[in-house]
Amino acid sequence: MRKSRRLVSIILAIAMIFVLAAPAFASSTYSQVSANFATSNSNAAPLGTAKIAIPTAEMTAGDSVNIKLPQDFSFFPNTETYPAGVTVAYPDFATAAIVDAQAPATHYVEFNSPNVSNSLFSAAANNFTVAFVSEREVKLTLTNAALTAGCENGYIYVKLLNVFVPSSASGDVSISFDAQPGTSFASGSVVVGKVGSGSVELSIDDVNTITSTGGNISTVNVKEDRPGALRNSTKSIKVKLPSGFEWNTASAVTTTNKWGTIGAQPAGANLTAALTAAGTGYTLTDNNRTLQINSAGGSVAALYYTITGLGITVDESVAKAGDIEAIVSGDSSTTPSTLVIGRYGDFSSSVSTSDAKDVRAGRTDEEIGKIIIDEAIAGSLIATRTVTLTLTGGAKWHQSPIGTLNTNLRIDTASSDQRGLTLGAWAVVGDSFETIKATVTTASTGSKPAKIVLEKGNVDLSADATGEIKVVVAGTAGASGEGLVANVVKPVTVAADGALPDLIIGEQNQAVADVIVTENMKEAIDATGANNVLAIEFPAGVTPGLPKSVEVIEGDLQLDKSSPNIGYVNDKFRINVNVLSTSSTPSKVKFSGITVTTDRTVPTGGIAVKVKGTAVDQTAIAGLFPGSTTAAKTNVANCITASPKQETGANVKFKIGENKYTANGVEKTMDVAPYIKDNRTFVPVRYVAYALGVNEDNVLWDNDTQKVTILKGDKVVQMTIGSKELLVNGAVITMDVAPEITNDRTMLPFRFIAQALGAKVTWDEATQTVTIVI
Structure with missing residues (x-):
């Protein structure tokens, strides 16, 4: 009994499934082919096209769909009357079905069934008919009179060519499709247009230069974004010039149509201050500053035209140089609101720069940024100048x-x-x-x-x-x-390592702070050819000894560890070191264990060292910037004892070619005269020493070694004939010339011997006189 009930339940369930499972039915679909812009209150607006697709297998003769425009719209201009109750049928839908109330030559709406794998296409008979229901509704009915075999679908295109758009319309315009359920047609809608006020775009082909004598502007382009955007008005568009400029009333204006309804554009004519007929030309107002462009009315097809020949006159007392920016307005909606139509200026040129580069101090062949020269008008830069x-x-x-x-x-x-x-x-x-x-x-x-x-x-x-x-x-x-x-960047910086010691004048072997030279970028310290000497220079009166070490404490710069030496350039001592290779990462060089001897001319205050040498100043060898050879500087000590104004009162003068000299006004005789050789002034070492207060017994000559030794207080100065090394208290100073013997006397450029003995020297080119002062 229980089994029989279960069987009955299963049978009933299966029966219900068959009852509920209605046969699948694929009805028509609707899609947008195009959607055009339109303006409100348009009498013949070309809207877009909708596509109807119907599965051939589901087509049933007699099935229909009602196609309807929105309220107050019409398939016809409002000057036409629709044929109520009339069915319009054409034998050949391969071209188009023309629905027209009065004259068949005017296409207001088309129903087209093209020959493209289309079962509804037939050259023999109608497969559908169209009947008017009202001015905004038609009924499309299938007849299936001569369907084309082998096509999966049938297609009908609904093309709205001359639709009346009411003044109340705005936004999207849709046509609706209403059909009885279960037929070949479904219900739906398709957007075929968009209604708005529309806008007119003005542009100019080029920005011509206008001089004080006036001139023509370039071609003006006027373009609607939809039909009817240009309003029917004598001031459809207005273009107002800034103060100091007027439209030239003698302008010969030409208007050229690019596309669209020609009747909506103005005719070309000379500009006149008198009002022209609406829609036929141009009007000037506001003392010829405002150009009014007339339009005959709404276009049916969006209009694009150009205006050439517009001229401008200039009042030099008022007009401002630069862009001529006109104000664009009018009864039509226009864009942009301002338009640069020219550039006013007379013969001149402006200068600007761009792309400024970072360049390194002390370097040669560094690239700078761009230099820009703009003419105000053509020919401003005069030929042959x-x-x-x-x-x-x-x-x-x-x-x-x-x-x-x-x-x-x-x-x-x-x-x-x-x-x-x-x-x-x-x-x-x-x-x-x-x-x-x-x-x-x-x-x-x-x-x-x-x-x-x-x-x-x-x-x-x-x-x-x-x-x-x-x-x-x-x-x-x-x-x-x-x-x-360009912006200058410093390749290196320098700093003292530790506290700055106090120095006393006249003392030997006084320690100063260690010196650290830091690269601010890789390859800041050069090593190319002659550009490989890194130096720290001491002020006049300060004689350094060789440092205990010169080493790279950071980075990969390489130094010649055997190269540190004492140099003497322009009356100042320096410590030199040679660079073997540049860095790939910024490096630091440390000069450690430096001692100095100060003479009694050193003033109180900071003792500064300067970073110099060809490794940081590629211009030094050529002398491109005399007196500007310091890459960086820092204090390494403080001098706390004031130098005496005068120690011995020594004031000595030697004159080229004379064997007499004066010491504090007292004339003395020498057995050899100073002379100039290779642009250097050589003086007798012995007599310079005597003049500076050295006892005769303290000027020593070793004939075997050809060495001169001078003893002055706590200072020992030694030189050897033919050698460029000068020793001061054992510290080696490299000179650029060697001492030589003339008339049995040791001769040396005056600066080397005077500085070694703590004196200052001057040279008077006019009198050919050397003055040495302690």
């Missing part, structure tokens, strides 16, 4: 070889707009290499001004250069201005 470029801030144009300009400066053709303008070769002005010049060989031509961008300029920088490097543009061609082209 010059453009000069002057560097400021411790820079000179690159020389290679020394005394020869070797600049890479050139026109950046990709960034320039030369307009025919050309420059000749660059040449140096004067002998400082701070200024170069080029001649304008050909002036620019045409309506547009030229723009010259100069790039790849290369310069040499002093070791003590800091801050900004600027270029000043001048010359006779008419360019004037300046700009930043």
Whole structure:
């Protein structure tokens, strides 16, 4: 019994499944092919196209769908009357079905069934009919009179060509499809347009230069974004010029249609202050400052036209140089609200710079940023005249070889707009290499001004250069201005390691703080060729001994550990070390265990060392920046004992070619006269020592070793004939010349012997006199 009940339940469940499972039915679908913009209150707006797709297997003759426009819309212009109750049928839907109330030649709406794998296409009979229900509704009915075999679907395109759009319309416009359920057609809707006020875009092909004599602007483009955007008005568009400018009433204006409804554009005509007929031309108002562009009315197809020949006159007393920015307005909605239609200016050129580079102090052949010269109008830079470029801030144009300009400066053709303008070769002005010049060989031509961008300029920088490097543009061609082209970075810094000790004048072997030279970037300390000497220089009156060590304490810079020596340059002692290879990571060099001897001329205050040498100053060998050879400096000690104003009162004068000298006004005789050799002034060592208070017994000569020894107080000075090494209390000082014997007397340039004995020297070129003072 229980089993039979279970069987009945299963049978009932299966029966219910068959009852509920209705056969699947694939009805029509609707899609958008196009959707056009339209304006409200349009009498014949071309909206878009909708596509109906119907599975062939589901087509049933007699099935229908009602296609309806929104409320107050009409398939026809409001001047037409729809044929109520009339069914419109055409034998050949391969072209189009034309639905028209009055004249069949006018297409208001089309129903098209093209020959593209389309079962509804037939050249023999109608497969559907269209009947009017109202001015905004039609009924499409399938007849299936002659379906094309082998096609999976049938297609009908509904194309809305001349739709009336009411003034109340806005936003999306959709057509609806209403159909009885269970038929070949489904219900739905498709967006076929968008209604809005629309806008008119104004643009200009080019920005012409207008001079004080006036001129024409470039072609003006007027473009609707939808039909009817141009309003029917004598001031559909207004273009107002700024103060100082007027529209030229003699302008011969030409209007050219690109596309769209020609009737909506103005006719070309001379501008006149008198009001022209609406829709036929242009009107000038506001003392000829405002141009009113007339429009005959709403376009049926979106309009695009151009205006050429518009001219401008200039009142120089009012007009401002620069862009001529007009205000755009009118009864039509326009964009943009302002439009640059020209550029006003007379013959002049402006200067600017860009892409300023970081350059290293003390380096040669460093690249700077770009220099830009803009003409105000074409021909501003005058042919056969010059453009000069002057560097400021411790820079000179690159020389290679020394005394020869070797600049890479050139026109950046990709960034320039030369307009025919050309420059000749660059040449140096004067002998400082701070200024170069080029001649304008050909002036620019045409309506547009030229723009010259100069790039790849290369310069040499002093070791003590800091801050900004600027270029000043001048010359006779008419360019004037300046700009930043580089920022100087210091390759190295220097600092004392530890507390600064106090020094006493006249004392020997006094310790100073250790010195650390730090690279601010890799390869800051050079090692190329002659550019491999790193030096720390001491002030006059301070004689250093060799440090206990010179070593790299950080980074991978390599030094020649056997190279430290004492040098003497321009009356100052320095510690030199040779660099073997540059760093790949910033390095630090430490000078340790330095002692100094101070003479009695050293003033109180800080004792500063300066970082010098060709490794940090590539300009030093050539002497490009005399007196500007310090890369960095720091104090290493303090002198706490004031130097006496005068110790012995010694004031000695030697004169070239004379065998007499004066010591504190007393004339004395020598057996040899001072002389000049290779631009160096040689004096007899013995008589200089006597003049500075050295006892005759303390000037010693060793004939076997050819060595002179001078004893003065706590100082021992030694030199050997033919050797460039000068020993002061055992410290080796390297001279640039060696002592020599003349008339049995040891001769040496006066600065070396005087400085070694703690004296100061001066040279009077006019009188050929050496003065030595203690």
